Amino acid sequence: MRNKIFMYLFFFAILFIIFQYMNEKSIFESQEKQISSLTKQKKEADSLMNVQDDAILELNYFNLMKNDKAMTYLENLGLEADAVQNMVRDQIYDLNVAPNGNPLVPVDGMEGKMRINKIKFLNHRWVIADFSDGTYWGEVLIEYFFDENNELSLRTMEGVLYPN
Structure with missing residues (x-):
């Protein structure tokens, strides 16, 4: 009987560990997506600023x-x-x-x-x-x-x- 209790506790612990692993993995992937999205937005914003700076320089050439x-x-x-x-x-x-x-x-x-x-x-x-x-x-x-x-x-x- 004691062996069965330990076996059930062991399976419960394994299921709990698998659940925690999957949960943390999905959180990590979500955060990675957010980071890559923010990095892409930052690059686009920098690119837009460079284009705007070039346009301003072009407009101010005859000044x-x-x-x-x-x-x-x-x-x-x-x-x-x-x-x-x-x-x-x-x-x-x-x-x-x-x-x-x-x-x-x-x-x-x-x-x-x-x-x-x-x-x-x-x-x-x-x-x-x-x-x-x-x-x-x-x-x-x-x-x-x-x-x-x-x-x-x-x-x-x-x-x-x-x-x-």
């Missing part, structure tokens, strides 16, 4: 504040790039109040006055700007330069009006 040669040119004139940007931007936006619209825009407004809405500095010489009359819109390339007295001059180089 006055990122162009050392353009900033050096302005500094040789005794001007700061930030001050130049503010001065040019203010003068372009101030021309929006002209009676017939902004004179830098090469087309007349059909639904109102053409006004410049947004400006992007390309370098120490050129600005690209978006203009609109509320219905029609386009873009204009503006040249800006400073004479020997550091007086600012603006000149429209080219413009395009997009079909409605």
Whole structure:
């Protein structure tokens, strides 16, 4: 009788050990899946960040504040790039109040006055700007330069009006 009790206890212990092993194995496999999933997500996030960084660098390639040669040119004139940007931007936006619209825009407004809405500095010489009359819109390339007295001059180089 004692032998049977030990035999039943032995089988019970073996069943318990097998149950524990299977349970721990499934927990371990689940954790491995989570770790591999998180690792994959981390790699994808890093890859996305690299693509975004490359896109940002590409977008900022033509930018006055990122162009050392353009900033050096302005500094040789005794001007700061930030001050130049503010001065040019203010003068372009101030021309929006002209009676017939902004004179830098090469087309007349059909639904109102053409006004410049947004400006992007390309370098120490050129600005690209978006203009609109509320219905029609386009873009204009503006040249800006400073004479020997550091007086600012603006000149429209080219413009395009997009079909409605």
